[in-house]
Amino acid sequence: MPLTGPLIRRVHWPLMERFKQNRTRVYINDLREAQNLSIEKLRARQSAKLGQLLEHAVHHVPAYTEFAEEWHASGGSEEPSRFLQRLPQLEKSRFRQEADRYVTIGANPAELIANRTGGSTGEPTRFYLDRPTVERYEAARWLGLSWYGIRIGDPSVMIWGSPIELNRQDARRYQLKERWLKNRLMIPAYDLDQSRIDDHVRTIRRFRPVYLYGYASALALLAEIMLQTGRKLGVPLKAVVSTAETLHDHQRKLIAEAFKAPVVNEYGARDGGIIAYQCPASGMHAFSENCYLEVVDPVTGVQLPDGKTGVLLVTDLYNRVMPRLRYQLGDMLALSPKTCTCGMGYPVLQEIDGRVDDMFVSLNGSFVHGHFINHIIRNMESFRTFQLVQHEPWRLTLRLVKDPEHFRADDEEKVLQGIRSALGDVRVQVEYVEHISPTASGKTRYAIRECPLTVSP
Known part of the structure; x- marks a missing residue:
């Protein structure tokens, strides 16, 4: 409904900010201001945050306390990024086996937000976040969407998975929350076939979304069915946002042709947050205010220079309840040595090659x-x-x-x-x-x- 978006922006969000101390919009403004800083200033801010995280981890996280003596011996004379490289990579299998050792000593259980990966490439990974970290992830997403004129509360249709782990009552509650508090409608990604295309198109037309959001493969499949059957959406879109999978060139072409809108790549993961967003000038900007990224050789673990593809290691700069330093997300990519023509200072990802498990030998x-x-x-x-x-x-x-x-x-x-x-x-x-x-x-x-x-x- 047309009123849902304004109600979310003018009523629901202010209430969250007042009674739940939600600071997502504050973090959005912080990220927006930072995007105009010089590369040098952004790097200095990132280095300071990394140093604060390391100080916390070596004193309060059992998995890292063995490095406290080395940290103190460096006396602050060593760049935090150099010290970070002394720490071992954190593989998902190791993290799953020793997850309790990564919880901060004395962490308040009331501040722990349990989450898990979908397990689409193996066993799900369970982990904890705190509220500020979740809100910073959301802030990064909303900043990226704002580059296309999309606002909090704007209607969207998600081509997405189902909350299969929920019982029927919880699933119903989830759907109501998505519809009335987030203004989102979901079309199951596993229920796309030619026989249902008219239902899906009618659903989208009735809801009149400002943007579509979903898995690259699901968006491409829906686009392909629409093109094969001659269907047109008939709704002007500001963007079609692809996430959760590698967006291939042939998929981007199909989606753009079917929906007549910019195809935007969002890069992130449940256990890594929103890492990067594609700007209108096509640069994939990494949110260096929120995370520190490294690219290493998949076999030797040696750090690779910009422009070389390797395994991505992510260090979340804000999660204090369960820090994961040099966390191997499972993806292959390269950092770009170039800046983007859009003028933003955020660093650029050169290419995202998909998961390590997609790499053949x-x-x-x-x-x-x-x-x-x-x-x-x-x-x-x-x-x-x-x-x-x-x-x-x-x-x-x-x-x-x-x-x-x-x-x-x-x-x-x-x-x-x-x-x-x-x-x-x-x-x-x-x-x-x-x-x-x-x-x-x-x-x-x-x-x-x-x-x-x-x-x-």
């Missing part, structure tokens, strides 16, 4: 990102979609969904040749399937590696 020991299969198959009309799984360096499964009208038998051999050209003389089992099932969260994975990122000699 060839028989000669080199690494090949799973995106290579996109480049091979997306130029072929024979297949609607696909999935490539590397079980061992020499053994893979390729799942293909045919397009009956355009299928050519010789295209399968072309795909196999492309795979072997990238990975070596590997064994590939081809399976033709009716569809590629998304995970329980609604995400769809096109490239999956199940073996270690090494090859035995």
